[in-house]
Amino acid sequence: xxxxxxxxxxxxxSDWRIWVLVIALLLAIVFLxxxxxxxxxxxxxxxxxxxxxxxxxxxxxxxxxxxDQPISDATLERTKSIMETKINEYGxxxxxxxxxxxxxxxxYVLVDFAGIPYDQAMNIVxxxxxxxxxxxxxxxxxxxxLDSSDVQGVSDxxxxxxxxxxxxxxxxxxxxxxxxxxxxxxxxxxxxxTDPNNHYITMLLDSKVIYSRxxxxxxxxxxxxxxxxxxxxxxxxxxxxKALAKDVSIHMSAGSLPVNVQVVSSxxxxxxxxxxxxxxxxxxxxxxxxxxGVVMYFRYR
Numbered sequence: 001x002x003x004x005x006x007x008x009x010x011x012x013x014s015d016w017r018i019w020v021l022v023i024a025l026l027l028a029i030v031f032l033x034x035x036x037x038x039x040x041x042x043x044x045x046x047x048x049x050x051x052x053x054x055x056x057x058x059x060x061x062x063x064x065x066x067x068d069q070p071i072s073d074a075t076l077e078r079t080k081s082i083m084e085t086k087i088n089e090y091g092x093x094x095x096x097x098x099x100x101x102x103x104x105x106x107x108y109v110l111v112d113f114a115g116i117p118y119d120q121a122m123n124i125v126x127x128x129x130x131x132x133x134x135x136x137x138x139x140x141x142x143x144x145x146l147d148s149s150d151v152q153g154v155s156d157x158x159x160x161x162x163x164x165x166x167x168x169x170x171x172x173x174x175x176x177x178x179x180x181x182x183x184x185x186x187x188x189x190x191x192x193x194t195d196p197n198n199h200y201i202t203m204l205l206d207s208k209v210i211y212s213r214x215x216x217x218x219x220x221x222x223x224x225x226x227x228x229x230x231x232x233x234x235x236x237x238x239x240x241x242k243a244l245a246k247d248v249s250i251h252m253s254a255g256s257l258p259v260n261v262q263v264v265s266s267x268x269x270x271x272x273x274x275x276x277x278x279x280x281x282x283x284x285x286x287x288x289x290x291x292x293g294v295v296m297y298f299r300y301r
Contacts, residue, residue, distance in 0.1 A: 018296075054114040055121040055268040059261040061107045071107035075258050080109060083125050085254040090124055092116065108264065118268045127206050128260055129251035135186050136200040145186045147256070150179025154253035157245035162237065169241040170234040171249045180227035187215065187223050196220045203233050205248055210235055 061071045061079060071079075080099050087095045098110045113121040131148040153174035159167040175183060186192075192199035196214035203211035211233045215223070222228055235244040 054112065054116050055118040056112050056266065057110070057121055057125060057263065058265045059109045059111075059125065060264045061109065062260045062262055064258075064260055070105040071259060076107045079257050079259060082129075082254050082257055083109065083111070086124055086129070086250055087111075089250040089254060092124075109261070118266065122263070122266070123247065126261065126263055128257045129254065130204075130206055130256040131248070131252050132204045132207075133183070134202045134204065135190050135192060136198070136202065137190050142202060143186065143190065146175070146179045146182050148252055149255075150176050150182065151252050152176050152179075154249055157235075157242060157249050159242070166237040167242075168234060168237050169245040170232050171245050171252065172230065172232050173252060175227075175229045175231060177227075177229070180229040183231075184223050184227040187220070193220045193224045205251060210244060210248055 061076065063069050063071065076099050080097050084097050087097065092113065095111060095113050095116070100108050100110065102108070109125070111121070111125055113124075129148075131151065133145045133147070134142040135145055137143050151173050155172040157169055157171055159169045162168040187199075187201075190199050192201065192215050196217070198214075200212050200214050202209055213234070219228060233245075233248055235241045235248060
């Protein structure tokens with residue numbers, strides 16, 4: 001009996017298919033890089049929406065000036081590219097962006113955000129990301145100066161301590177030559193270089209004011225003689241100011257979408273439901289491996 005058992009093991013060890021299986025399993029373990037961190041089992045596997053939980057968004061693209069006119073293929077691809085850039089800037093690598101058209105030629109963008117809550121997903125792709133700079137002319141009236149097409153060299157958010165000791169966040173960005181000249185001409189034309197306190201400079205993101213302050217005396221004096229091509233958009237203090245600074249930096253650097261977006265459908269998969277699916281799949285995998293092992297044992301015994 002012992003000799004038969006030894007013969008069985010010798011047969012298994014000498015079979016090249018067994019060695020291929022063992023090597024494949026070892027390589028799988030290496031590439032999966034399993035670990036345990038913060039009370040959770042981790043691997044290099046990237047799970048989709050059903051397993052991680054998260055949000056999904058379907059957006060209809062609409063022309064700014066002619067809403068009834070179909071979106072061209074070039075505009076659709078540009079919109080997709082800008083969205084992918086913004087998603088990557090947020091550090092989200094597992095968020096595929098797909099484009100489709102319906103029978104009427106309407107263009108749509110579909111995005112799955114695994115592990116991302118709905119509000120954050122909408123903040124990334126559910127808005128045009130249109131940056132504008134305006135100047136106060138008289139009273140509550142203002143005039144447009146420039147937009148993100150005149151912006152270049154956007155930096156990552158930075159902070160400094162304000163007079164109250166809090167971290168004040170902002171984004172430093174450069175202006176193109178044309179943009180710097182537009183800014184100088186507007187400041188001179190509307191009197192911001194001579195009376196800055198009555199001619200605030202306002203920066204907006206999707207029509208929401210993110211910055212509104214007068215020119216500093218140094219900048220006002222400098223603009224009288226030459227353009228300035230470096231600006232800073234201060235977004236506030238604390239976590240809220242930091243989050244807004246990140247949004248401003250990403251939307252400015254990636255550029256605004258060439259079209260408006262309308263949410264057609266959206267939703268989210270709870271993280272608990274995703275975890276349940278993941279557990280079921282892992283159990284199924286273990287049972288499958290056990291079944292394979294049993295079959296191999298009876299086949300080669």
